[in-house]
Amino acid sequence: MNIQTPGVFELLGGIAYIISPWPLFYATLGTFLGITVGAIPGLTGSMLIALTLPLTFHMDSGHAIVLLVSMYMGAVSGGLISATLLRMPGTPASVMTTFDGHPMARAGKPGRALGLGISASFVGGLLGWVALVVLAPPLTRIAVRFGPFEYFTMTVMALVLIASVSGKSLWKGILAGLLGALVAMPGIDPSIGQLRLTFDRPELVAGFGVLPVLVGLFAVSQVIKDILDIEDRGLATELSLTGLFPRLSDAARHGWNAIRSSLIGIWIGILPGIGPNIASVVAYTTARNFSKHPEAFGKGSEEGIVAAEASNNAAVGGSLIPLVTLGIPGSVIDALLIGALVIHNIQPGPMMFVSNPEMVHAFVAACLVSSIFMYAMMLALVRPLSHLMRIPKALVLPAVMVFCVTGVFAYDNSWDNVWIMLAFGVLGFLMERAEIPLGPFVIGLILAPIAEAQLRSGLMLTAGDFSPILTRPASLGFLLVALAFLLWPLVRARRAKHRAPR
């Protein structure tokens, strides 16, 4: 394989590119819009970028790239605000942040929760950028070697991880994960293009979209719950926004966790097809399993917030790596970015360094600058946004519903999705009542199609032979990690029991 890849210094040239008025303006605008859209449940970064794409037709192509990459970074970050304050993940990537961010905010420390999330996002974004500059070529070469069996076992690993961390009961976690996988089944069979489980309903031909289900499960179910105790006028206790700025001791306490989570995010970002969503699951689980206080996860653990937010931002830089070096998109948004390049008659991939070096500079610069802008803007926006928690619910809930309905409708201009969203809102409400965790459900919904498509692709390749799952080293490795994560809590629980009597 002959992939020509650029050196570090060529990539650093990007910094010079961005220090001029127009790129800086577009970076500011893009980051701001990204954060706003990310913070609103139902509106996602990919939607914002898809809608912006036609507007960039007549723009300078470098400016267009800066604008779109900044939106990407902003959207991944903005989700943590609503995840923390309202327990509604603004984007799928911030699902994991609801687990600990919201309990912490309810406990009267929203400032600390947001501050940790924002700082972790910043660290993740910066490390992702460093990886983009330094590690791009070698990592991409490894990622390209991954075949369907590696992808399959890796998604299985992520599924096991999420089921093992999210609730009180492992079995309820697995139940939720499998239900999520079931919901992913109707629609077009991804491997052979045939319809399945659609019961002859044209509305089901596309299956249940992730976005309507997600908004239903988290936002609508929360609205139903809040309506039931509408008298509750938000938080009674004084909101403490102290702790917004991280202390020096935090660097020592959370530094390693942030770096480890960022590395996980970068690696998962590089792998084509999966991005920030899965990165946050894997990093969160890893953090919990290495933690000295795993019992605090899900109840307001600082480590949980740091892991989720560092990894999803790091995945942004990571997913730009194969795009810039090979022209292969690392996530859905990256595929849209490739579309933007093509509109401007630029071919992404290794030749971009020769034919359009200024485009590569734009990518690299936008990734760095939007991380920095994101940090500044989020800190500035937190104070006004945190008042959301004190507004009477009777005023907030209708507005949230309007955003949910418009966001889901705008997704593909279809009322079917709005009904699906409402139905899953009811389901989410009932699941919470039964203490079946929502996290594994969503992750099952997102991962099951990937696992299925990859496994079947692999089986088509080997004419039905399963053995490569165990004989390919990377594939076996992922399975062993999954097993270890599944067993580790049991082992630790036994050890704790042994120690306790003494």
Added chain:
Amino acid sequence: MGIFVKLTTAACVAAVTATTALAADYPERPVRVIVPYGAGGSSDIVVRTIVNKINDLGVLDQPLAVVNITGAGGPVGFFRAKDAEPDGYQILATHLGLLTSKAVGTTPFGAEAFEPIAQSGSTRFVFAVREDAPYQSFDDFVAAAKAKPGELPEANSIGGALHFASVVLSDSAGYEPRIVQVGGGAERIKSILGGTTDHTLFTVAEYSNFKDSGIRALAYLAPERSDTVGDVPATGEMGLGDGVSVDTWWLAPEGTPQEAIDTLAEAIRAAMEDPELQESLRAKGVDPTFASGEELAAHIAELADVAMAAGPALKGE
């Protein structure tokens, strides 16, 4: 308040009258162009480029507006366009994916549920292998594939236009690949580069993107060579058929008034005659062809027959 109600009533009456007297004044409001593929994808970009040109030229009194109705790789948009009011204000822009989706049974209808407006631009496929593959020519590959029937893995996107082109090619060359579902262009190049699969097809636009990433083209699925693709032998000159051409089709729901169809076809023709648009389409790997009326209807019907005949193969039977 009273005046408002009156005005609204007047507007409603006017709207009703306008619908009946469509012929002269069409279009009176923006026309929605349903694109059943994602924003930013190659099919979407081609349609948007043409729509922008039509709007810039001002050949219609009202703008065209692209609406992406995605899902299931096309069928969701097909259903929505078929069930739209046939008043000339909702049209579909698609390609032969509409025919293959009927052939494999995803939709119970194909092109016959629509009135053809126009064809604007065609693109084709390139057969490619990894740069260090042992085959120097398409003949080498066919010989190797015939020696191991059903064993050489082909990265495919099952059930769509690319699969259709692949079935037509392997039929005429007489080999049988092992079809592996891999997906879009990015996934297929990764699969080829990583050595997971042996060969694949790329659209001309994909090929232009990837040609320097470590792949080699062995055949261009067309009657003759093309400047865009470069020095790659065409299947036509090798005696392996003309290949499948993926044309952009503009279709209206059945029952749309002929005047509306003619007006839209004329607008698309005007845009396609623009040298700037032709240049920009060529840069995207699209040949700026144009057809409408009887000629287009016959072309679509002919392809529909081929697609239906390939149905079992597309379903993997």
